[in-house]
Amino acid sequence: MKRLPITPLVAAVPLAVVAVFVVGAQWLAPDATTQDIYTGVTPPGTDGHLFGTDQLGRDIWQLSIAGAGSAVIGPIVIAIGSMMLGLLLGTLAGYIGGGLDLVLSKYADLLLALPTTLIALVVAGLVDGGYWVTVLVLLVLFSPTDIRIARGAVMAQATRPYIESARVLQLSRTRIMFRHILPNVLPIALATMLLNVAFALVAMSALSFLGFGVGPGTPDWGRQLSDGRDLIGQNWGAVVVPGLLIIITAAAINLMGDWLQERFEQRGAQR
Amino acid sequence: MNALELVDLRVTGPGGPIVSRMDLTVAPGETVALVGESGSGKSMTAKALTGLLPRGVTATGAMRLGDTEVRLDDGPSALVGLRGRRISLLLQNPFTSLSPVHRCGQQIAAALPGGGRGDTAEVLRRLAEVDLPARVARQYPFELSGGMRQRVALAASLAADPLVLIGDEPTTALDVTTQREVLNLLARIQQERSMAVLLITHDLGVARERADRILVMYAGRLMESGPGADVFSSPLHPYTSGLRDSEPPLAVRLERLPAIVGSVPRAWEIPDGCVFAPRCSRADHACTVNTPVLEGGQRRVACWKPLAAGEHAQPTAVAFTETARRDDDLVVVSNLTKRFGPDSPPALDDVHITVAAGEAVGIVGESGSGKTTLARCLIGLERADSGTITWADGETGARRAQIVFQDPTSALNPAMTIEAALAEALRAGGLDRSEVPALLDLVGLPVAYARRRPNALSGGEQQRVAIARALAPRPRLLICDEPVSSLDVSVQAQILNLMNELLDELGIALLFITHDLAVVRQVVRRVYVMHHGRVVESGVMDELISAPQHDYTRQLFASVPGR
Missing domain, CATH: 3.40.50.300 (P-loop containing nucleotide triphosphate hydrolases)
Incomplete structure (x- = not known):
């Protein structure tokens, strides 16, 4: 009898809810950006506004649903992009080795030495910000971890007999790297990617909070946090709702990533 | 009195039964070999007897170590205080069973009765017992050869003077010449201490050469048992006979080795009836329905259609006509x-x-x-x-x-x-x-x-x-x-x-x-x-x-x- 995996089930529930938010925002939150300055700030439980409204009279709950998209899509792009960059460069560094490995490893070390959020702030400030600029900068800054993980995993595979058999068959290096090694490294890279989504979510929210990232008026959890700070006395919901959403989503993704990583490691150990 | 008595051991894992209905006795000074292929459950037996089963695997049954009764149903805690002192385990790979960051002397000292702290003379005496020089006490395992490491592991597992030593493939990782030395050493110490040894091995040659009695295990069940001299020379169970014949002889080249068809079933593939029936040439319908139990006196066999004496002649050695090499x-x-x-x-x-x-x-x-x-x-x-x-x-x-x-x-x-x-x-x-x-x-x-x-x-x-x-x-x-x-x-x-x-x-x-x-x-x-x-x-x-x-x-x- 196989034990039911509790962790991924627990993590799947909030992730499913967030996914529904992202996809269904326009139906679930049609009035997210509707302003009503006569109403202004109202506390949670106000008629028709479960978590109250902000100073522009926008419904906090609807705003939070609408904000799920920018909170989640950017981090997913960052994580997938940095995984692909990491797999490509990590495989080259790990399998070809030599000077190329040295250059790529030093490049990764350099990026790792930089304070991520600070660099993102500077670049976003220099090129006049914007959501996708922030995404691109974070993508590059996230990639060194993926490069290192992929490189290590590739090096572990490269000495295995099945790779030596492929070499004896005189297969090309490209074929060995991408047809033989890559599929066996992919599970580890995917687990890392999930963890990166969580880190990127927090990083993106932090940048939005500081005023970088999404433009004014766009629904976004980080921005809601920053806007809601001043309202905390009048409507605690303006801070607590987006704050909790960030925490729960990041934690759920983290749990899922950890669980996957453990599973892959166990499978690796059995081989 | 027997040093080890085991009644109705059953080991169950997440995939199903691993060991079923196993009885076993080992007398002081006696060597009993438990022989089997991978997946036979022989290592799990050793782990069950020493309370070292992995998580998710449980054992039931009763064990007696000298005059101490142990109920294996009580879990690993039942063996605390007995492991090492009454029953000890020597593992296959001395490189992983010894700690890499401690000197060999410390590892032996730690296993001595009462922690043995600072008792250098005793450590040196133990090293001498396994034919190692005193300098080994100050060395780390990685500085030693495989054979020397296994001697250190042996000294550590004997430190608390156990009644019973279980050797789980103790020489499998060693070269044949080193294997012989370690087995000779083990036999000498066993005799001196009149210790019971349960030798777990896949190597029929080692079992034949070293064991007083041999138990043959397959897919978690005992198939046959008997005196070491007889089990492989006149096997009663078709599996024992097949296993013996599968082993390539050194003296002659056979045109074809008599092989057993198929492979050992995995835990979830174990069939009803006799577990060996699907691979047995003698099996009929009854064999696939009813499970045979181990029966007999000195020679015991779990088979519905055991071989009779004379039915198990050595396979005829075909002198192989070997083509001479070509010139090019x-x-x-x-x-x-x-x-x-x-x-x-x-x-x-x-x-x-x-x-x-x-x-x-x-x-x-x-x-x-x-x-x-x-x-x-x-x-x-x-x-x-x-x-x-x-x-x-x-x-x-x-x-x-x-x-x-x-x-x-x-x-x-x-x-x-x-x-x-x-x-x-x-x-x-x-x-x-x-x-x-x-x-x-x-x-x-x-x-x-x-x-x-x-x-x-x-x-x-x-x-x-x-x-x-x-x-x-x-x-x-x-x-x-x-x-x-x-x-x-x-x-x-x-x-x-x-x-x-x-x-x-x-x-x-x-x-x-x-x-x-x-x-x-x-x-x-x-x-x-x-x-x-x-x-x-x-x-x-x-x-x-x-x-x-x-x-x-x-x-x-x-x-x-x-x-």
């Missing part, structure tokens, strides 16, 4: 030398060998002899420091030579289907993927296996795929580096038969590298014996066996257990 050399290796570091001894030291076209040649040696390095140089995975490798004909690339490794599981890409792996190898030889079915047929696998991935295959089947892949580009030379060492005895015979068939059918040359003289005996006519990177002797196998010239060769033959 396929590859000539001269003066090959290779060092892995400036300070390390040479892995290859001025090696000369030749392989003729279509000839099967063996290379025999223990670990560190350089035999694998030689293979890797030949195949191009390693570059020699000096010397030449001359290939006689114009064949290059994948069609010149291919290799089969020891561990078939890691030799196949887990992410690739069998078909994709074979198609790729065919393409490397300029051939078309339409030959995949023919290739599978050649190595005796059903064509339907093409769509499977390696983890859906048993070890023997995986090795067949690895052989098919190596043959796919139609190489002139096939190099096999310990191709059957990680396989069960019953499967090993199948693979050796397959290799002989392939050699006849394809007419390719074979370089067979192994530590096992009896195995190489069944495949090749001529061998090179390697020792410390040098070829110390070469010649026709028959002559080498009857009149070995070099001291080392003599020692090697003398160390083969149980013959």
